[in-house]
Amino acid sequence: MTSAPSVALRIGAAIAGYFAASAAAAITYTLLVMISVQIVGVEQPSELTFTENVRMVVGFTILVGAFVVTCALLPAIGAVLLLGATGLRDPVSHMAAGIVVAACAILIARNVPFMERLDIDWAIALCGVVGGFAYWLVVRLITRNAGAQAGGGMR
Secondary structure (H helix, E strand, O other), rough: OOOOOOOOHHHHHHHHHHHHHHHHHHHHHHHHHHHHHHHHHOOOOOOOOHHHHHHHHHHHHHHHHHHHHHHHHHHHHHHHHHHHHHOOOOOOHHHHHHHHHHHHHHHHHOOOOOOOOOOOHHHHHHHHHHHHHHHHHHHHHHHHHHHHHOOOOOO
C-alpha cells in the first residue's frame, strides 16, 4: 500500500528544501569566489591567521546565504507551485527551475543599493543548478522516508 505524504509534510519538506537549496547556492558561490581569487592571483594579507581566514569565509557565506534566502523566496515559491502543478519531480526539472530562481533573485537584488551591478552569468546559473538539485534531494528524502514509515514506499 502506497501512502502519499500529507500536506503538512509536503509544506515542511518544501521549507526544508528551500533552506537547503539556499545554503547549497551560498556555499557554491563562496567556493566559486574563492577559486576565482586563486586563479586571478590576488594576494591575501599575510598577517591573517588561518582562523581569521576561515572566519572571513564563513562570514561571507552567511552574508551570501542571507541574500539568497531573502531575494529568492518569491521566485522559489513560484517554481515550487509550477513544478507541483505540472507534476515534474525529476532532478533535471528542479535544476532548470533553480537557474530561473537564481536569475530572478538577481533581478530582484538589483533594486538593493550597491547591488545594481549584479549580473546573471554562469556562476549564478551554476548556483541555481546546485540549489535546485539540493531542493529536489531534500524534498525527495523527506517525502520518501515519510512514505516508507507510513507502510508504503514513495516512487
